[in-house]
Amino acid sequence: MRCVYCNTENETxxxxxxxxxxxxxGKDLRDRKRLRRPFLWLFWLVVIxxxxxxxxxxxxxx
Ligand SMILES: [Zn+2]
Incomplete structure (x- = not known):
């Protein structure tokens, strides 16, 4: 697993x-992606x- 900030290889x-x-x-990023979903729905609601x-x-x- 490589660090996105300093590019150092870390233990998985x-x-x-x-x-x-x-x-x-890792897991945190996936959870954040799931949290962003309602905002996407709100965005499409405004567009419609x-x-x-x-x-x-x-x-x-x-
Ligand atoms: Zn780092």
């Missing part, structure tokens, strides 16, 4: 880099809402 399974002490990518408003607004004005 270690949570932190033995050289710089920064957290290594804007698209609907663009389609509806000119008709209601005219």
């Amino acid at each position: 399974g270690s949570k932190r880099c033995r050289h710089c002490g920064m957290p290594l990518p 809402f804007c698209a609907v408003m663009i389609l509806i607004l000119p008709r209601s004005v005219a």
